[in-house]
Amino acid sequence: MADDINSPVPGVTPKAAYHHGDLRAQLVAAVRDLVETYGPDGFSVSEAARRAGVSSAAPYKHFRDRHEILRGVVSEAMDRLFAGMEAAAAAYPVGSLEAMAAVGQAYVDFAKGEPGVFRLVFGLTEGHENAPDLLAKGESCFGVVVQAVAACLDLPLGDRDVQRRAYMLWSFVHGHSFLHIDMKTRVTTAEIDDWDYLMTISRAILARPARP
Template sequence: MAEQKKLEQDDMTAARAQYHHGDLRAHLIETVRILVEEKGADGFSISEAARRAGVSSAAPYKHFHDRNEIVRAVALAGIDRMRDQMDEVALAARGTRLGPIVALGTQYSEFARAEPGVFRLMFGLTKGHEKDDEIKARGDACADVVRREVRLVMPEGTPDMEIARRAHMLHMFVHGHAFLEIDGKNDLDLTAEQEHALMVDIAERIMA
């Protein structure tokens, strides 16, 4: 028993030695992201996260004040990932008029399916986001990608309010679609090709 305990302590010491402070913070965020996907945002403890990360139970508190702060960091990282992915697919799809709009809707849904726990967490934390400047700024950066592509489709001189209205309509559709998908409530059971056709249809209707 004593030998087993010593081995566990040695393993933890070795794992801690692999991370300097900056790496440990990122490692903890990734560990908690995985736990969120496995158990939900409320289904684990900091001590479990530390154990998974191979560090002492005190180590997370060197970088985060409490559990809420590390979960918030996971959500912020998720928003950044989604923005980067949306930006990438939109730029790559600029060969046709509505290509970027269709790509944005498809990527949004794919992100939700790939990271449903983080997706739910991101939007769960945005309640009252006007009081959190960082979350608001990150969320606005995602919306800016959509507005940018909508502006390129609309006639020159289209008022900002109309750009924002069209972008909001697109978000309403794909956001609802994404949640129906991850909640298993989409009775259509769409193939990738059918989902693409759906995104084309909604883009044509909203951007007409």
């Protein structure tokens, strides 16, 4: 993932520090800003190159096409999302309801903090399905949820019920994030206190409803 170290140490990071200094990372950063400011489609390779101070052809020495740059942004963003979710879980006792809600809260916070990037990460358009590294990072994030749920229920990670409830939490949080940043039903979402909402959700998910 991040070979964004612009150190002159040879052998560790053979690339990304030649002429310009670390164009690759700088392009990704520029694109991230552009996406955040103008939305996922308000981005252009030319503008990113302009911001990095290079010609409009330079990016193509580092990325095959525009989609690959976006994939770079997504990859970096998912690392941050994963870190945020893990940190949130670690802030509460293992197996506590709060830990479960906190994981969701981290997710929502990310979406609210950088809605443009969030939309890019999860509203992918093309070329992303075949990226196994992104899939893996998504599964890692899901793993954090699974872990929190499994701890609450005191069941193994692979348990089918754990997986199912973890997925419930994820869809919930995912939907809430999108509805919020897309400002659908603005009246409703505006008056929602996230933490209270997430605690309620977590409780509802953990409760064992009567199966027919």
